[in-house]
Amino acid sequence: MSPIAVDLAQNRSxxxxxxxxxxFEIEDCDLSRLLDRPRHINIERNRSFDExxxxxxxxxLSPPLHFYRVFDHLERVYSPGIQSGSNTPRSNNFDSxxxxxxxxxxxxxSLVYFRGQPVGTIAALDHSEEELNYDQVFVRDFVPxxxxxxxxxxxxxxxxxILKTLxxxxxEKKIDQFKLGEGVMPASFKVLHDPVRxxxxxxxxxxxxxxxxxxxxxxxxxxxxxxxxxxxxxxxISLAEMPECQRGMRLILSLCLSEGFxxxxxxxxxxGCCMVDRRMGVYGYPVEIQALFFMxxxxxxxxxxxxxxxxxxxxRIVKRLHALSYHMRSYFWLDIKQLNDIYRYKTExxxxxxxxxxxVMPDSLPEWVFDFMPSRGGYFIGNVSPARMDFRxxxxxxxxxILSSLATPEQASAIMDxxxxxxxxxxxxxxxxxxxxxxxxxxWRIVTGCDPKNTSWSYHNxxxxxxxxxxxxxxxxxxxRPQIARxxxxxxxxxxxxxxxxxxYDGKLGRYIxxxxxxxxxxxxxxxxxxxxxxxxxxxxxxxxxxxxxSDAGYRPGVTSVRGHVGLALPAATVFLPALGEFxxxxxxRQHDNPQQPAQVPLKSxxxxxxxxxxxxGILSKDSGN
Ligand code: GLC
Numbered sequence: 001m002s003p004i005a006v007d008l009a010q011n012r013s014x015x016x017x018x019x020x021x022x023x024f025e026i027e028d029c030d031l032s033r034l035l036d037r038p039r040h041i042n043i044e045r046n047r048s049f050d051e052x053x054x055x056x057x058x059x060x061l062s063p064p065l066h067f068y069r070v071f072d073h074l075e076r077v078y079s080p081g082i083q084s085g086s087n088t089p090r091s092n093n094f095d096s097x098x099x100x101x102x103x104x105x106x107x108x109x110s111l112v113y114f115r116g117q118p119v120g121t122i123a124a125l126d127h128s129e130e131e132l133n134y135d136q137v138f139v140r141d142f143v144p145x146x147x148x149x150x151x152x153x154x155x156x157x158x159x160x161x162i163l164k165t166l167x168x169x170x171x172e173k174k175i176d177q178f179k180l181g182e183g184v185m186p187a188s189f190k191v192l193h194d195p196v197r198x199x200x201x202x203x204x205x206x207x208x209x210x211x212x213x214x215x216x217x218x219x220x221x222x223x224x225x226x227x228x229x230x231x232x233x234x235x236x237i238s239l240a241e242m243p244e245c246q247r248g249m250r251l252i253l254s255l256c257l258s259e260g261f262x263x264x265x266x267x268x269x270x271x272g273c274c275m276v277d278r279r280m281g282v283y284g285y286p287v288e289i290q291a292l293f294f295m296x297x298x299x300x301x302x303x304x305x306x307x308x309x310x311x312x313x314x315x316r317i318v319k320r321l322h323a324l325s326y327h328m329r330s331y332f333w334l335d336i337k338q339l340n341d342i343y344r345y346k347t348e349x350x351x352x353x354x355x356x357x358x359x360v361m362p363d364s365l366p367e368w369v370f371d372f373m374p375s376r377g378g379y380f381i382g383n384v385s386p387a388r389m390d391f392r393x394x395x396x397x398x399x400x401x402i403l404s405s406l407a408t409p410e411q412a413s414a415i416m417d418x419x420x421x422x423x424x425x426x427x428x429x430x431x432x433x434x435x436x437x438x439x440x441x442x443x444w445r446i447v448t449g450c451d452p453k454n455t456s457w458s459y460h461n462x463x464x465x466x467x468x469x470x471x472x473x474x475x476x477x478x479x480x481r482p483q484i485a486r487x488x489x490x491x492x493x494x495x496x497x498x499x500x501x502x503x504x505y506d507g508k509l510g511r512y513i514x515x516x517x518x519x520x521x522x523x524x525x526x527x528x529x530x531x532x533x534x535x536x537x538x539x540x541x542x543x544x545x546x547x548x549x550x551s552d553a554g555y556r557p558g559v560t561s562v563r564g565h566v567g568l569a570l571p572a573a574t575v576f577l578p579a580l581g582e583f584x585x586x587x588x589x590r591q592h593d594n595p596q597q598p599a600q601v602p603l604k605s606x607x608x609x610x611x612x613x614x615x616x617x618g619i620l621s622k623d624s625g626n
Contacts, residue, residue, distance in 0.1 A: 438462030
C-alpha cells in the first residue's frame, strides 16, 4: 500500500442542549461506592463536585448519547485542552510511588506526532532490538495510553488518534489481489518523515505486512470502546456524533454483524487476529474477541445516533447481544459443576434434546484442568466450537467479560475467586499470565507450528504481560475487590521500572524478563499508570465499564419493567446522595463503603442495586435466556 498523506479533521463544535423530553435514568456503575475507601476529589482534574456527580449518572434521552447535552456547560469544562505536552501527571493526589513519575516520562517519550499534533504512542522505544513493527502505533497498544491521558485530563491526543485511525479506515485495503472489508481498522500505523520535502505521511498495516498476514479483528472493537471512553470521560459528544464517526462505527458493525453460514452468535476468526497475534490455536471463536465484540456492541449502542441508520443498527445489536450473552454464559462458562458435567458427557447425541450440543469428547479434557479448577470459582474458557473446547484461561477475555457485563455478577465474582485461589499460577511473581497453562512439547509443535518465540511459558504461550494489570484492576474495582489489584500492583512495582518496562516476562512464575521482550514497551508503562490511577480514583473505571439500562435491555429480557422502576423511581437518590456524600454533609456513602460497619450492609445492597442496574438485572434475570 502506498503511503497516503492524511489530514486531521478537527471538530470542536459544542452542540446545543436539547432538554426536550429528558427522562432520568441510572446509567453507569458508580464504582467508587463499592470500594473500601473513600474517594477524594481530584482538583487537578478540574472536576468539581457538580460536574462529577452529573457525569457519573446518565440522563437517558433517545438516543442515550444526548445525555451529555443536558450539561452543556460541562462540555466546555471537559472540552479537550491542549495539554499533551505537559511533563508531569496532573493529579497531585496521586499516591506517588517513585516509579510513577518515571512512567509518565517514559510514556511521554513514546508520543508520536503527525504534522505537529500527537496522534498516538509508539509500541516500544527500545533501540537495542530489531524494530520490526514495534516502531508503529498499534491500535490495541494505544488503548492503555489513551486511558492514561484521559484520566490525566489530556484528551486531545485521544481525539486525534480516533480521527486519524478513522481516516485510515477509509483507505482501500488490499492484500495481493484481494480487497478487505471497508470497515477494517488498521492493526498499526507509522508516521514517515520525508526530510527532502519536509513532509509527513502515514503508512498503515491492515494485515498486509503483519507476520502471518492476519487482519486485526480487535482493532475496530477497541476503536469503538475508546470512542465511548473518550465521550464518557470528557463529556464531549461532538466527536462521536460527527457523521464520519457514526459511519466508521457502522462500517465496523456491518463487518461483524453480517449474516452468513453461522450457527452461533459468536464471531468466527482466524488465528492471530487479536492481542495473541500469531498462531497459538486461538482460531475459531476466541474468548478475547467475543468479549471485545460484546463490549463494542454495548458501547456502540450508546454512541449510535437515533437516526434511521443508527436505529437499524441498534436493533441488530440488541438481538446479537441477547444471543451472544446467552451463548457465552451457557457454553463458554466453566466451573466445577460444569467440568463435572462435561466429564460425564455422552457423545453422539442427535436432535434438540442433546445435552452435549457440540459433541465434545470427555477424553479431550486436559488433565491440568481438574487440578486447576478450584471448588469456588470459574472462568470463560478460551474457545468453543464443534467437538473442540479450549480449556485454557485467557486473561483479557475474562477481564473484558467482567467490564462489559458479559459475565453475570455471579460469574464475575467467580472469576475473581479463581484468580485469588490460583494466585501463583496466574499472577505469580509478575502479573499477569496472558493465558494458562502453556502448551508444551508435541502440542506446542502442532499448535504453534514450532514457533520459537512462543515456547512454553514465554510470550503468548503462558508468558506474563504487565499491560494486563489495568484490565485486572478495572475488573477488581468493578467486582468490589480492589485488594486483589493492590497486591498485583505492588508486585509489579518491585521490578517493572528497574527492568526497564519489559513487554513480557517468562517462566511459570514470570520471574524472567521475556527472552525476546522489548524494553520500554509503552503499554507496560501505560497499563501500570492506568491501574494506579484507577485504584487511586475508582470513578475512572466508569469510562471502561459498559453497563447502562438501555444497553442491558438488549440482552436481558423480562427485566425491563424492574429496570424501569429503578430508573424512574430513584433518580433523585442517584443524583443527590453522592453529591451530599461528596461534600461531607452526609457520610452515608462513605459509611456504606466501610467494611468495618456491618450495620450498613443492607444499605450497601440497596445501593449496589441502584448503582448497578445491570447487576441487579443479572440477579433478577438469571436463567432468563431462551
Ligand atoms: C506483539 C503483541 C501484540 C502487540 C504488538 C505490539 O505482537 O502480541 O498484541 O500489539 O506486539 O506491541
